[in-house]
Amino acid sequence: MSIRIGIMGYGNLGRGVECAVRQNPDMELAAVFTRRAPETVNILTKTAAVCRAEDAASWKDKIDVLILCGGSATDLPKQTPEYAKLFNVVDSFDTHARIPEHFANVDAAARESGKVAVISVGWDPGMFSLNRMYANAILPEGKDYTFWGRGVSQGHSDAIRRIPGVKNAKQYTIPVESALEAARSGKNPELTTREKHTRECFVVLEEGADAAKVEQEIKTMPNYFADYDTTVHFISQEELDKNHSGIPHGGFVLRSGVTGWEKEHHHLIEYSLKLDSNPEFTSSVIVAYARAACRMAKEGQTGCKTVFDIPPAYLSAKSGEELRASML
Amino acid sequence: MSIRIGIMGYGNLGRGVECAVRQNPDMELAAVFTRRAPETVNILTKTAAVCRAEDAASWKDKIDVLILCGGSATDLPKQTPEYAKLFNVVDSFDTHARIPEHFANVDAAARESGKVAVISVGWDPGMFSLNRMYANAILPEGKDYTFWGRGVSQGHSDAIRRIPGVKNAKQYTIPVESALEAARSGKNPELTTREKHTRECFVVLEEGADAAKVEQEIKTMPNYFADYDTTVHFISQEELDKNHSGIPHGGFVLRSGVTGWEKEHHHLIEYSLKLDSNPEFTSSVIVAYARAACRMAKEGQTGCKTVFDIPPAYLSAKSGEELRASML
Numbered sequence: 001m002s003i004r005i006g007i008m009g010y011g012n013l014g015r016g017v018e019c020a021v022r023q024n025p026d027m028e029l030a031a032v033f034t035r036r037a038p039e040t041v042n043i044l045t046k047t048a049a050v051c052r053a054e055d056a057a058s059w060k061d062k063i064d065v066l067i068l069c070g071g072s073a074t075d076l077p078k079q080t081p082e083y084a085k086l087f088n089v090v091d092s093f094d095t096h097a098r099i100p101e102h103f104a105n106v107d108a109a110a111r112e113s114g115k116v117a118v119i120s121v122g123w124d125p126g127m128f129s130l131n132r133m134y135a136n137a138i139l140p141e142g143k144d145y146t147f148w149g150r151g152v153s154q155g156h157s158d159a160i161r162r163i164p165g166v167k168n169a170k171q172y173t174i175p176v177e178s179a180l181e182a183a184r185s186g187k188n189p190e191l192t193t194r195e196k197h198t199r200e201c202f203v204v205l206e207e208g209a210d211a212a213k214v215e216q217e218i219k220t221m222p223n224y225f226a227d228y229d230t231t232v233h234f235i236s237q238e239e240l241d242k243n244h245s246g247i248p249h250g251g252f253v254l255r256s257g258v259t260g261w262e263k264e265h266h267h268l269i270e271y272s273l274k275l276d277s278n279p280e281f282t283s284s285v286i287v288a289y290a291r292a293a294c295r296m297a298k299e300g301q302t303g304c305k306t307v308f309d310i311p312p313a314y315l316s317a318k319s320g321e322e323l324r325a326s327m328l
Numbered sequence: 329m330s331i332r333i334g335i336m337g338y339g340n341l342g343r344g345v346e347c348a349v350r351q352n353p354d355m356e357l358a359a360v361f362t363r364r365a366p367e368t369v370n371i372l373t374k375t376a377a378v379c380r381a382e383d384a385a386s387w388k389d390k391i392d393v394l395i396l397c398g399g400s401a402t403d404l405p406k407q408t409p410e411y412a413k414l415f416n417v418v419d420s421f422d423t424h425a426r427i428p429e430h431f432a433n434v435d436a437a438a439r440e441s442g443k444v445a446v447i448s449v450g451w452d453p454g455m456f457s458l459n460r461m462y463a464n465a466i467l468p469e470g471k472d473y474t475f476w477g478r479g480v481s482q483g484h485s486d487a488i489r490r491i492p493g494v495k496n497a498k499q500y501t502i503p504v505e506s507a508l509e510a511a512r513s514g515k516n517p518e519l520t521t522r523e524k525h526t527r528e529c530f531v532v533l534e535e536g537a538d539a540a541k542v543e544q545e546i547k548t549m550p551n552y553f554a555d556y557d558t559t560v561h562f563i564s565q566e567e568l569d570k571n572h573s574g575i576p577h578g579g580f581v582l583r584s585g586v587t588g589w590e591k592e593h594h595h596l597i598e599y600s601l602k603l604d605s606n607p608e609f610t611s612s613v614i615v616a617y618a619r620a621a622c623r624m625a626k627e628g629q630t631g632c633k634t635v636f637d638i639p640p641a642y643l644s645a646k647s648g649e650e651l652r653a654s655m656l
Contacts, residue, residue: 019589023468044589099656100649120656127462129656130640131599134455136655137616137643138609140351184602259612261347261372265604267612271459274512276593281466284587284595288465308644308651312458313636315465321428323636327464328427328448328457 002028003294005287006059006087008079009069010034010041010050012247013092016283017067018044024287026317030063060086064297065290067091077102081109084117084304088293090286092122099125099306107304116297117304121289122282123273124148128253130307131271135255139267142257145183147175147196151249151278159224160201163217165209168237170244172200175252183254186266198229202244204237249278288315330356331622333615334387334415336407337397338362338369338378340575341420344611345395346372352615354645358391388414392625393618395419405430409437412445412632416621418614420450427453427634435632444625445632449617450610451601452476456581458635459599463583467595470585473511475503475524479577479606487552488529491545493537496565498572500528503580511582514594526557530572532565577606616643 005021007014010032021029022045029048034041038050051059056066066087068079076093083089084106093102099120110117120126124146132144153173160169179196182189201218205211215232218225235244250273259265275281289307292314296305313323333349335342338360349357350373357376362369366378379387384394394415396407404421411417412434421430427448438445448454452474460472481501488497507524510517529546533539543560546553578601587593603609617635620642624633641651 016587019587022589023587096656100653103652125656127466130462132655133640133644133651134458137619137645138455138612140645259344259347259351259605259608261350265608267604267609268602270598270600270602272598274596274598276595277587280587280593281595284466291465306652306656308641308648308656309639311637311639312461312465316461317465317468320636323461324431324634325428327460328424328453328634328636
């Protein structure tokens with residue numbers, strides 16, 4: 001029988017989950033839950049229902065895993081513990097500093113209900129975390145580097161849009177090639193986030209706005225841009241629509257370490273992602289972990305899990321025999 | 329209490345395990361077992377015993393995990409099931425085609441004894457397999473590419489050494505940069521192993537040997553070289569010792585896949601290794617999985633496991649709390 005998936009929240013991530021479910025023949029989308037009026041939400045899957053978020057509880061026995069596609073700032077801290085009382089759930093909670101607190105809240109709820117809740121799934125946190133962890137376990141003496149990009153930072157794009165005179169904007173975070181090379185070199189340099197990344201901004205101005213002033217405001221904005229080499233390009237709305245409508249992202253996780261009795265040998269482990277669509281890739285990771293959640297729940301496991309806790313094979317639709325014969 | 333490690337077989341891999349154990353403060357090397365006369369084997373760890381392989385059984389209760397460092401051709405098919413009757417074991421069995429058979433034999437032995445046996449640990453099979461598996465689970469529609477090198481192939485080096493007139497030789501397998509770029513391009517090209525790799529040979533001739541004849545024999549050798557672009561360099565023994573005494577290796581695992589309702593978005597997942605010492609890196613992976621074997625055994629698990637079956641966190645000396653706070 002197919003794994004029945006529910007989606008809570010139908011934004012970029014929810015749509016990504018819908019697409020990913022379609023690519024996995026052992027799954028089916030049962031329902032999408034939304035805070036909007038259901039009749040105004042057009043989903044792509046003809047066989048799935050669109051329901052009000054408040055009615056989710058009535059789907060308790062018709063959904064194997066509910067995927068929570070809300071934001072980390074306000075939605076997930078509330079939603080994940082709440083829905084873990086009723087469903088096996090997966091979320092993509094990505095406020096790194098608050099993960100321990102979120103874990104504790106979700107774990108308590110999921111243990112009480114006897115459900116499985118997988119949190120912080122995606123690529124960072126998610127696949128990048130996994131690669132950091134594996135690489136640290138293999139090379140206990142070494143140094144970690146994470147680079148992000150080339151990719152769109154939603155937070156930085158929003159910050160530019162709040163400047164008076166700005167009509168629209170898109171910001172790309174770009175890894176510095178020479179810093180990447182330094183990290184790969186085995187010399188274990190100390191690199192700050194600023195040294196590792198530059199920021200490139202494409203800005204559409206309101207009519208009559210002062211370009212020099214806007215550029216100055218961007219480049220001196222504390223936290224967001226002041227500490228970075230920032231480039232600002234002024235372009236037309238047409239150009240923005242044509243060349244900057246995507247949501248690409250990616251990055252690199254490296255561990256540079258040593259082995260040998262005298263630590264005489266150097267090793268480099270590198271993992272990288274180049275993603276045309278950040279939300280669709282994140283969704284694809286989430287859907288694989290939904291399969292794992294379903295399997296763990298069937299085995300009688302309960303509580304909160306992260307990517308660190310889940311045997312890799314649980315992500316795959318293939319059996320252990322198939323995996324060993326084809327991929328080991 | 330420390331995890332007590334035993335090493336069966338003290339070649340390059342065994343020495344690598346010894347070095348790796350030293351880098352992990354939660355482990356200690358208890359004993360090295362050898363088929364040679366123990367008094368002729370000098371190990372680096374002053375506190376560990378050197379014992380005859382036949383006496384291993386008497387260490388049954390003094391070792392938590394026995395690491396089997398023999399070869400895949402004849403040693404491990406016999407040793408791993410045999411020692412899984414007495415110990416939790418880890419091996420690096422790397423004959424991909426015979427893994428299902430090896431798994432079945434080891435699983436039967438380990439289930440009967442109530443021990444945990446982890447097989448085929450290293451980087452390929454091992455970390456490369458894991459990355460293939462994760463990437464396939466995340467991007468079910470796509471194409472896999474594995475490139476090996478730049479690195480020393482022991483088998484190919486040995487094959488050259490068997491040619492009359494050859495005194496010594498070292499062979500490097502080298503990924504073709506343009507093929508790697510094609511794999512990364514998202515065009516999903518079909519690439520044969522030949523198109524993906526070239527072979528470079530450094531050969532020391534016996535006095536009076538015919539260089540042209542040796543070169544011809546290398547380049548036309550079936551299976552090993554005939555299907556590849558092969559370069560042969562004749563060098564002195566001194567030059568070989570000076571520049572080619574290491575055992576570097578590495579490679580790349582890529583998955584190029586698509587997402588989106590119309591499969592309109594492309595993604596590239598890439599994992600790569602650059603290793604100064606192939607056996608020391610392999611040993612470092614094995615030692616991390618020895619920690620996992622010990623932990624699974626303590627939980628009461630039994631039977632044969634592969635990297636696919638083991639939760640990532642089990643490889644780390646850190647607790648779940650520490651991992652979530654520092655690496656997620």
